Amino acid sequence: MSQYFQIHPENPQIRLIRQAVTIIRDGGVVVFPTDSSYAIGCHLGDKAAMERIQRIRRLDNKHNFTLVCRDLSEISLYGQVDNMNYRLIKSLTPGPYTFILQATREVPRRLQNPKRKTIGVRLPDHIVTQTLLQELNEPLMSSTLILPGDDLPMIDPYQIRLSLEHQVDLIIDGGFCGHEPTTVVDLMDARPVILREGKGNIDWLVEH
Secondary structure, three states: OOEEEEOOOOOOOHHHHHHHHHHHHOOOOEEEOOOOOOEEEEEOOOHHHHHHHHHHHOOOOOOOOEEEOOOHHHHHHHEEOOHHHHHHHHHHOOOOEEEEEEEOOOOOHHHOOOOOOEEEEEOOOOHHHHHHHHHHOOOEEEEEOOOOOOOOOOOOHHHHHHHHOOOOOEEEEOOOOOOOOOEEEEOOOOOOEEEEOOOOOOOHHHHO
16 A cells, blocks of 8 residues: 655645655655656666656657756756756746756666667656755656556556555655656757657747
């Protein structure tokens, strides 16, 4: 049976945030809110927890996980960012974007795209997740919470609890989230390429 924390979306209770961090560090799988949709995540270095997420979502080994980061300096630690892309990421974050970058040596090999050696990173505009990351002091490895057979992410914390209370260790109820995934921007070439259009606006691409 998972734990279920109702955390205020604007004034997160630090006591509950710290309990959530302990669960993550102890190998737990956690459902948490973001600025686009609910996500499912675990500790960056925890292979067993990652495999649990793969089983819950029925993902194969080709699925790319995302590192949810606290700030730009943390993004730069795990992804190679040149000056132009740094300015672009800075202008769009925090926000509902996932950026594909060349992975640094800090990224475990199992998290990298096997062919391109890339990693997805994001910096969400959600106070609960930002507070969680600050307390955790490192990125969360995450994936959008889309269950097998569904086309869209889950949005209702109560329904998430009914579906997953025996499969995850913690569900953070931060209120209703949207059902649009992030916009995925590939920054591996000279010009940004939109791999998936989601919640994040792409009007800036015309000006880039």
